[in-house]
Amino acid sequence: MLRPIPAAIGLRYLRAKRRNGFISFISLASILGIAIGVTVLITTLAVMSGFQKEIRDRMLGMVAHATISADGDTLSNWQRAVDVAREDARVAGAAPYVDTQALLRGRRNEPAAVRAIVPEDEAQVSDLATSMVIGKLEDLQPGTFNIVLGRELALWLGVGVGDSVIVTTDFQVTPMGAVPQLKRFTVSGIFEAGYQDFDRRLAVVNLSDAQRLLRIGDGVTGVRLKLHDMDRAQQVTRDLVHRLGGVYRVSDWSIENANMFRALKLEKTMIGILLSLIIVMGSFNLVASQVSLVTDKQADIAILRTLGLTPGGVMQVFMVQGTMIGVIGTILGITGGLLLTFNLEHILRAIEGAFGVVLMPEDVYYVTGLPIDLQVSDVVMIASVALLMAFLATIYPALRAARTAPAEALRYE
Known part of the structure; x- marks a missing residue:
């Protein structure tokens, strides 16, 4: 050659x-x-x-690919937002939620994020149900005031299934002054996501129980979305907000965990x-x-x-x-x-x-x-x-x- x-x-x-x-x-x-x-x-x-x-x-097994929330404190017309989201072919699931910070008291005190969900809809947006190691997510029925804890959070609180946990969320102004909002919940299950931020800092309750505790009526923090293609989260949420009309706050997994x-x-x-x-x-x-x-x-x-x-x-x-x-x-x-x-x-x-x-x-x-x-x-x-x-x-x-x-x-x- x-x-x-x-x-x-x-x-x-x-x-x-x-x-x-x-x-x-x-x-x-x-x-x-x-x-x-x-x-x-x-x-x-x-x-x-x-x-x-x-x-x-x-992380994405426990958090939503995208969220739509109100520009104010709570989202009141969340049912319509869920219906509009589920009509979109790019959306795999949609579910309402309430997020708040609370102090949990068992044998010891520990601050945590409390997430309120609808157990029947949660499987559409997260892997929480499959992360349960003790109990079932379906035990979070309205009015039972049950709570599901992350494994490490339960260890730090020193509680197990069947024990009681006092949840303190906020102060309420009464004629006798500022009184903290307290509610006794029963531990019905423990999950392990394999991610410390959730296993150590997350507790889950029923949506209606949280609404009663926080006195927010039928309002929710927002709607969580799971998408078929999570890389299109920003585009999907903007399209949904445009279809819903009004002023909303949108976020996605890449923004919330950008750092x-x-x-x-x-x-x-x-x-x-x-x-x-x-x-x-x-x-x-x-x-x-x-x-x-x-x-x-x-x-x-x-x-x-x-x-x-x-x-x-x-x-x-x-x-x-x-x-x-x-x-x-x-x-x-x-x-x-x-x-x-x-x-x-x-x-x-x-x-x-x-x-x-x-x-x-x-x-x-x-x-x-x-x-x-x-x-x-x-x-x-x-x-x-x-x-x-x-x-x-x-x-x-x-x-x-x-x-x-x-x-x-x-x-x-």
């Missing part, structure tokens, strides 16, 4: 035996440095993406940048090996110049040779990264069994296995960065080779 002369010579240099073994060693170190950097980056970003996905899925998702994204970005330094080190080794190769091939460069090869052709020779080192390192790194990523959990289990340690305790990470989410875009980005760094590393040695004077190089040959 015909190839351009510079490319053919560059590939020949790549597989030729070197007179100087040190140059071969540096070239091998360059390949290994790039390969290790790519492998570590692929595996690390896959694990971080897996944790992000796990956190997002658990946390920004922090996770920043953490992934910063770790990616820091681990990219491994690839940079491999690129520096590539510069050193190419400079040494140019010095070693001074006579060859001079002969090529006398045979008519232009300075640009000389540059191409060493750029092809250096770029191929980067390509080999990147391919090895991608292969190693994929193998390590897909077998990482087995490796961790082997390490735990060999040394008798627990690397990922469930009570700390809230996961039973190592979450992995290998994204093609991350692999493509890492490969592109590695190839770009390898290409840039060849420019200086190639320029130095192109500036070689044939007469000077052949003077002592």
Whole structure:
């Protein structure tokens, strides 16, 4: 197969035996440095993406994809909002809710968010029913004043199913002064969402019981929505508000948890940048090996110049040779990264069994296995960065080779 002369010579240099073994060693170190950097980056970003996905899925299992609430304190015509939402093909479910902050008193006191729901409708917008570990969500019947607690919240309060919890919500002005609103609830169930903000800070009651406790009549805080495509939450809520008419407040999962998702994204970005330094080190080794190769091939460069090869052709020779080192390192790194990523959990289990340690305790990470989410875009980005760094590393040695004077190089040959 015909190839351009510079490319053919560059590939020949790549597989030729070197007179100087040190140059071969540096070239091998360059390949290994790039390969290790790519492998570590692929595996690390896959694990971080897996944790992000796990956190997002658990969070969205308990919160709505979007909410519609009144511009004032309560939403009075919520039945119409639910009906309009359910008519939209993009909406998977809609349910009213009431949110308030309260102080819960069992054997100990603990502040918590109290969410009031309609148990029959809750399955349409959250996974609360499937998160129950003790009791059933259907036990929250109107007038029973039952309450469902997160597992950690129940532990902090020191209560279990059948025990009583005093819920203090707000102060009411009476002729005798400000009197706190108190109500005794009976613990009918305990849930575990696997996300500390809910397991430690959330209590759930029936909607009508909360309306009586808060004295808000038939009003609710708003309507929670679950969508078929949660990434279209902003567009769907705006369309629904436009159809409802009037002034409403809309929000979605990305806005309510914006700070946390920004922090996770920043953490992934910063770790990616820091681990990219491994690839940079491999690129520096590539510069050193190419400079040494140019010095070693001074006579060859001079002969090529006398045979008519232009300075640009000389540059191409060493750029092809250096770029191929980067390509080999990147391919090895991608292969190693994929193998390590897909077998990482087995490796961790082997390490735990060999040394008798627990690397990922469930009570700390809230996961039973190592979450992995290998994204093609991350692999493509890492490969592109590695190839770009390898290409840039060849420019200086190639320029130095192109500036070689044939007469000077052949003077002592």
